[in-house]
Amino acid sequence: MELDPVIHAPTRLQIVSVLAAAEEAEFGFVRDTLGVSDSVLSKHASALETAGYVRIRKGYVGKRPRTWFSLTEQGRSAFAEYVRNLQKIVSPSGLTVLPG
């Protein structure tokens, strides 16, 4: 019933949650959604990639470089397990983390 520390850190939890809701998200979108600096997002994204949870894709929009993030399958299941574990911890109180 451990809470995966790679996911639990607030900033990474938010990154993973945003990615869980989409196929793919742009660097700038995630950064602005979370309100963090470039360096912070870049470092956390690398950490998530190293953990095997996030795929980092680089490409171009016109001639400008752009970076996209997406969850890997491993990332999706790690997130799902994280949420299950949260529920186990929190649920004795009757409160729930997931609706439904």
Add this chain to the structure above:
Amino acid sequence: MELDPVIHAPTRLQIVSVLAAAEEAEFGFVRDTLGVSDSVLSKHASALETAGYVRIRKGYVGKRPRTWFSLTEQGRSAFAEYVRNLQKIVSPSGLTVLPG
């Protein structure tokens, strides 16, 4: 949509969750339930008390000292809000992430 850092730390989240499920819990029960050392529980409980989230009651069982913890009203609502914020972060956002 901030995650209260006093509650978010895994050990404190577990303490608060255990207390949310009961009126009051003994020091030894919480320590054994979480599997942490005396010092760790003592320090986190103090931190929660300082934050106004936990009440620490001291008394005796026979002639032996004993300590009980319980959530204050403030602790209960902080926990409820924490869980609401978690939900907002974790539940599928419905935002459109892919740019045009």
Add this chain to the structure above:
DNA sequence: CAAAGTACTTTCCCCACTGGAAAGTACATG
């Protein structure tokens, strides 16, 4: 009565981690 045990609390110490700023990289544009 001294030694040992109970039930914590506090101190000590170290390591991991976090975030922002600043510098660096790579390429494109004026």
Add this chain to the structure above:
DNA sequence: CATGTACTTTCCAGTGGGGAAAGTACTTTG
């Protein structure tokens, strides 16, 4: 060539968590 964009990496504190060990205040035991 200087500037700008889009990040990445380095540098640099500050925070915080955990265990071990020492401390506190009694109580029990030999």
